[in-house]
Amino acid sequence: MAEGTLHEPDMTGEEIIAPLPRITLQAFCETQEVATAMQAVTADRRMDKAQTRIQMGGPAAAVEAFRAAPTPNVIVLETATEPARLIASLDALAESCDPGTKVVVIGHVNDVQLYRDLIRRGVSDYLIAPLGVLDVLRTLSELYATPGAETLGRTIAVVGAKGGVGASTVAHNLAWAIGRNLDASTVIVDLDIAFGTAGLDFNQDPPQGIAEAVFAPDRLDANMLDRLLSRCSENLALLAAPAVLDRTIDLGEDSFDLLLDLLRASVPCIVLDVPHIWTGWAKRTLIGADEVVIVAAPELASLRNAKNLMDLLRAARPNDSVPRLILNQVGIAKRPEIDAAEFAKALGIEVLNAIPFDAQLFGTAANNGQMIAEVQSGGKVAEAFVQIAMALTGRGEAKRGKRSLFEPLVAKLMRRKA
Structure with a gap:
């Protein structure tokens, strides 16, 4: 009979309970x-x-x-x-x-x-x-838990309630804000192998990326993963998608498991840009993430799809925090919109943030391969991404400590054993 070890809180001060291996x-x-x-x-x-x-x-x-x-x-x-x-x-x-x-x-x-x-x-x-x-x-x-091992990284999965709502843009700017404003080492992972835009948004064209990790799992290890990452800034690295159509992407449900395990073991924060598709691996990625962010536009199709996602994830993740909701592209001229309060009421959850539509700002950033903060630092939209980053990582929120199961004497004994 072997003895276990104790985990420490992650970079946010919040405890992460790691998934168990195949036992x-x-x-x-x-x-x-x-x-x-x-x-x-x-x-x-x-x-x-x-x-x-x-x-x-x-x-x-x-x-x-x-x-x-x-x-x-x-x-x-x-x-x-x-x-x-x-x-x-x-x-x-x-x-x-x-x-x-x-x-x-x-x-x-x-x-x-x-x-x-x-x-x-x-x-x-x-x-x-x-x-x-x-x-x-x-x-x-x-x-x-391996004695002396680093605390496992936190995964944040970002998915759009429908196509075209800007979920990838939110994911990329969120990762940038975590790395730059919160000074936390972060990796943005583009899971849309065929059509991913992370390389474009960060003005990167790496020769290798996520395809090599997924299609050659027998070769994937920590050293190979390090070679596949592209550096975007001091605290931000990118695992880019090739965005080519040389093969169809018919992946198994567990195709990303090894990759995510390696990332969690080496990086404090991993932002997953999940494409708007419904496959076994996409569902598994959302259910398995530490935090899920649903990005929606203030219109009916987004509301319906967000409600479906919210209901499924609440049922599949009863011991986790509910998914977060971000309304994007708010305030498009002459477009009828569902009010944020009504949107939130229908889903039974508060809106984490409502990002105003700014065609000039977002278009300039996309065409230049820049983040919003690089085009307009200190602006309302850039500040919105910082606020989202703080909420998702626990910065600026009350930190939750571990709940002790024992009286102080027993807890002290456990710490000594660890």
Whole structure:
């Protein structure tokens, strides 16, 4: 039984719970409340790669299950019995545990001596019911955190409610604002391999980019990824799309998984420019992002599509913040528009920002391969992107600390173990 490590907050001061790798997990519960909580945990997006099984019976059932069967990567045990019986079951389980198996115990008493006994026997962590889904996810994620590793990067997926609403422009200027105004190392990833415009917007024409990463996954590693990135500024790099039609882009659902894992391991902030298409990989990218931004124009088709996206993402990401809504191209002359308040009311969410339409400003920036702040620094639109960047990264908002599961003495012991 191995011991886990603790994560630190990301660059924003907000904690990031990393997705789990491809592992097997079996939970043995004694109460229906914990079984229900574990079912909610296994349904979370961060458990997408894990193979899980939830069953009743507690530690005794686990001992019987693994007498002649290999143990999974993680065993979660709920105990509602006295400590002596739990310790006896753990000792029996240790006789058949495979090397590398991690054990997490869920109990109903806050007992420092029990915690010490469990840690001495190699238990990775001890949680106290009732459980929050994020509490369990945090613990499971920490089991696979590499000691001394950098904090995982934060992914921000930007998608348009319909084509032509300027989602790519928002994504690119958002990444620029994070890198320049918030001084955070950022990568903008253009996921529209056939028609992406990030290279044009940043006046870059790199010979290699995202296509090499996606179409040769067996060669992709951290060194190769570093060679594929193009430097746009001191804190901003670009993974550009080739924007050529030499092949069709029929990608599998997990085609971007390795690329995003490598980026998260090396860059504090990753902005994903997601094209307005509905494929398995596009849906997976949105559901798996730490933050989702929906860009819409103040008109009916955008409202309908934004509502559909919002409903799907709320259902698929019950333990995450709701997607953010940005209204773009607001105030086009003589165009009837849906008021921002009505738009927000229909979606049940506040508008993060409403960006005014300025044909001269946006057209000049696009044709010159510049960001809005380079054309008109200090203007209203440039300031809007800074405000969006601050909201999405947590800068300027109250920072949320970790919620402790234990009394101060136990928390202190855990920090020493880490």
